[in-house]
Amino acid sequence: MRIESLRPAEHLGNVTIHGVRRFLELDSGASNLPHLQESREVEIVDQQAISDVEKKMAIVLPIKDEDLKVFEGVLSGIPHDCLMIVISNSSKQEVDNFKNEKDIVNRFCRITHRQAFVVHQKNPELANAIADAGYPELLGEDGLIRSGKAEGMILGIILTMFSGRDYVGFIDTDNYIPGAVWEYAKHFATGFNLAQSPYSMVRILWKYKPKLVGDLYFKRWGRVSEVTNKHLNHLISSKGKFETEIIKTGNAGEHAMSIELAKRLTYGTGYAVETKEIMSILEQFSGILPIEDREVAEEGVEILQTETINPHLHEDKGGDHLLQDMLLPSLAVIYHSPLADDAGRKMIETQLAGMEGFNAGIQIPQIKLIPPPQKMDLPKFSAIIEKYLPQIILPDGELFSRAGRPSRLPSLGQFKKIVYTDLDGTLLNPLTYSYSTALDALRLLKDKQLPLVFCSAKTMGEQDLYRNELGIKDPFITENGGAIFIPKDYFRLPFAYDRIAGNYLVIELGMAYKDIRHILKKALAAACAEIENSEKAGNIFITSFGDMSVEDVSRLTDLNLKQAELAKQREYSETVHIEGDKRSTNMVLNHIQQSGLEYSFGGRFYEVTGGNDKGKAIKILNELFRLNFGNIHTFGLGDSENDYSMLETVDSPVLVQRPGNKWHKMRLRNPSYVKGVGPEGFSRAVTDIIIPME
Ligand code: GDD
Numbered sequence: 024m025r026i027e028s029l030r031p032a033e034h035l036g037n038v039t040i041h042g043v044r045r046f047l048e049l050d051s052g053a054s055n056l057p058h059l060q061e062s063r064e065v066e067i068v069d070q071q072a073i074s075d076v077e078k079k080m081a082i083v084l085p086i087k088d089e090d091l092k093v094f095e096g097v098l099s100g101i102p103h104d105c106l107m108i109v110i111s112n113s114s115k116q117e118v119d120n121f122k123n124e125k126d127i128v129n130r131f132c133r134i135t136h137r138q139a140f141v142v143h144q145k146n147p148e149l150a151n152a153i154a155d156a157g158y159p160e161l162l163g164e165d166g167l168i169r170s171g172k173a174e175g176m177i178l179g180i181i182l183t184m185f186s187g188r189d190y191v192g193f194i195d196t197d198n199y200i201p202g203a204v205w206e207y208a209k210h211f212a213t214g215f216n217l218a219q220s221p222y223s224m225v226r227i228l229w230k231y232k233p234k235l236v237g238d239l240y241f242k243r244w245g246r247v248s249e250v251t252n253k254h255l256n257h258l259i260s261s262k263g264k265f266e267t268e269i270i271k272t273g274n275a276g277e278h279a280m281s282i283e284l285a286k287r288l289t290y291g292t293g294y295a296v297e298t299k300e301i302m303s304i305l306e307q308f309s310g311i312l313p314i315e316d317r318e319v320a321e322e323g324v325e326i327l328q329t330e331t332i333n334p335h336l337h338e339d340k341g342g343d344h345l346l347q348d349m350l351l352p353s354l355a356v357i358y359h360s361p362l363a364d365d366a367g368r369k370m371i372e373t374q375l376a377g378m379e380g381f382n383a384g385i386q387i388p389q390i391k392l393i394p395p396p397q398k399m400d401l402p403k404f405s406a407i408i409e410k411y412l413p414q415i416i417l418p419d420g421e422l423f424s425r426a427g428r429p430s431r432l433p434s435l436g437q438f439k440k441i442v443y444t445d446l447d448g449t450l451l452n453p454l455t456y457s458y459s460t461a462l463d464a465l466r467l468l469k470d471k472q473l474p475l476v477f478c479s480a481k482t483m484g485e486q487d488l489y490r491n492e493l494g495i496k497d498p499f500i501t502e503n504g505g506a507i508f509i510p511k512d513y514f515r516l517p518f519a520y521d522r523i524a525g526n527y528l529v530i531e532l533g534m535a536y537k538d539i540r541h542i543l544k545k546a547l548a549a550a551c552a553e554i555e556n557s558e559k560a561g562n563i564f565i566t567s568f569g570d571m572s573v574e575d576v577s578r579l580t581d582l583n584l585k586q587a588e589l590a591k592q593r594e595y596s597e598t599v600h601i602e603g604d605k606r607s608t609n610m611v612l613n614h615i616q617q618s619g620l621e622y623s624f625g626g627r628f629y630e631v632t633g634g635n636d637k638g639k640a641i642k643i644l645n646e647l648f649r650l651n652f653g654n655i656h657t658f659g660l661g662d663s664e665n666d667y668s669m670l671e672t673v674d675s676p677v678l679v680q681r682p683g684n685k686w687h688k689m690r691l692r693n694p695s696y697v698k699g700v701g702p703e704g705f706s707r708a709v710t711d712i713i714i715p716m717e
């Protein structure tokens with residue numbers, strides 16, 4: 024994203040309201056390098072940074088009897104990594120619209136490999152969970168969650184908190200333009216990258232107000248927001264010495280918040296909701312009124328406003344008389360705010376008195392307010408809702424393939440140790456591949472219910488064999504971080520994955536095997552030509568698993584035939600064996616590197632990949648562990664160079680000895696060195712380091 028650099032901002036005590044920023048380029052290219060030549064007028068937020076936020080963001084999609092084709096379009100505009108939370112209040116009577124919506128999301132998720140929460144606002148179990156968790160203000164007299172988009176939004180915030188995501192965005196489901204929906208999500212992610220404070224909000228200003236649907240809708244909203252903005256700006260101006268027109272998004276339905284901010288705000292109902300968010304921020308955090316939450320005050324709160332490039336086109340649902348129904352609530356929350364002064368209130372009275380349909384002297388109603396969601400007991404809510412997860416997470420059947428989940432998964436909030444281990448040379452003896460001396464330690468890990476995640480150069484098939492033999496049910500990382508395999512029923516919360524393989528959801532990180540082979544072949548040919556022409560380089564002998572028979576692989580590796588066959592089933596890396604003098608070996612490695620591929624040395628073979636490494640995969644898996652388990656502490660056990668990125672990524676790296684009772688030399692922050700080669704070292708790491716750590 025290339026956007027205008029920071030515009031002027033207004034500061035009200037601890038609250039900063041940034042002026043509207045325009046987006047100049049929706050895609051500023053893939054490069055993450057600093058743009059030295061960049062003009063000072065513009066700022067770039069790169070794709071990686073945007074995607075990092077998207078992974079932590081939930082998009083709440085409120086829906087009430089919308090056109091299903093339009094809804095489908097909206098879904099397709101939500102970036103892949105965002106968690107979708109559909110909150111429906113659609114009719115279930117003659118036509119079961121809710122069922123149709125669920126079918127659409129189900130199909131969409133199945134095809135696109137995503138997961139989503141889909142709930143009905145009138146779901147009695149949800150209402151009970153919310154009541155039991157001490158948040159009855161969301162419920163009506165019938166004990167169910169009250170109707171309304173605002174109430175749906177709050178339910179969305181609660182489910183976002185439950186899902187462990189850091190950001191929540193809101194996008195209406197009556198939007199005709201999927202490209203606009205996509206752009207809103209990108210604006211949210213860009214805004215959170217620009218915000219300095221963890222308590223931030225991004226509000227969207229539609230660029231165009233096309234008049235395609237008569238001039239009804241846009242004129243209407245145009246007028247409402249113009250008036251709302253005017254009174255908000257008046258209120259802000261009255262607190263300082265200068266007039267300001269900083270607020271342009273007083274009614275922005277499309278907006279997003281960090282969950283830390285969202286859970287602290289008091290909300291208005293009906294059309295007051297978006298205006299009240301701004302009022303709540305000013306009332307609770309600016310410092311004009313006494314501040315209760317000192318932490319937020321210290322960090323400050325930021326409101327960012329951005330203007331879209333895509334036009335905004337959505338359903339028009341009502342006649343012009345709605346103007347007052349929309350405007351009144353927005354103005355009412357300003358009018359009744361303890362921040363409003365007499366002049367401001369008078370202005371609002373005059374405004375309303377001048378409008379058709381208002382009687383002079385009309386009382387400006389108090390809008391019903393809903394206290395901050397953080398009032399709710401989240402662990403209690405989570406414990407209750409846990410039972411109903413299979414009903415509210417789509418696609419159905421995918422997350423919960425077997426009945427129930429393994430009981431060893433702890434509940435939210437507990438501290439959890441996670442053990443990552445290399446296989447060859449660590450859990451497995453470097454020469455015999457035997458794990459027998461580690462069996463007691465493995466039993467201990469199982470008793471203590473600590474996840475043991477294999478993280479090795481081995482293929483899926485090879486690792487699965489060991490996992491089955493040892494009865495290990497945890498996720499595993501194959502081919503030096505090429506992919507993460509996660510048993511379908513392992514994590515309670517939804518996440519995005521790339522494909523399904525049998526009982527596993529697979530997150531792919533590596534380059535496809537055939538592409539690696541193709542590039543490698545060229546690089547090796549070039550290397551051989553150079554070696555042949557060089558007088559100093561000696562003979563060299565290079566073989567790759569892809570060129571060898573199962574028998575050859577077995578002979579070279581001492582794996583038995585079955586294991587050798589599995590080792591050959593590579594998906595994201597090629598194993599290369601190089602025999603030659605140092606000079607020619609280096610020539611080969613240089614060519615591999617120049618081709619764009621990367622290699623690491625596992626002790627006997629070179630693993631060639633498209634650039635994935637164990638550390639990157641562990642970071643992603645750690646996020647999932649954290650989401651599902653709360654606090655984690657990670658251990659990494661390894662023996663050789665290709666464990667470096669793993670050991671560097673975990674909290675407690677441990678090195679076991681290599682044959683000759685030596686440790687591989689590595690620069691690490693706080694490594695532990697345990698005595699014992701391979702599985703003996705593994706056992707010591709478990710008994711002496713992992714288990715005792717408090
Ligand atoms: N879950 C839920 N529950 N969703 C609802 C409900 C409800 O009771 N009522 C409406 N929705 C959904 C609609 O299906 C739509 O996706 C979205 O909420 C907005 O409802 P609209 O009825 O289309 O509202 P609007 O177009 O008049 O107003 C929108 O724009 C305003 C200005 O930006 C809303 O986003 C307002 O909140 C916003 O102020």
Ligand code: MG
Pocket residue numbers: 195197337338
């Ligand atoms: Mg709408």
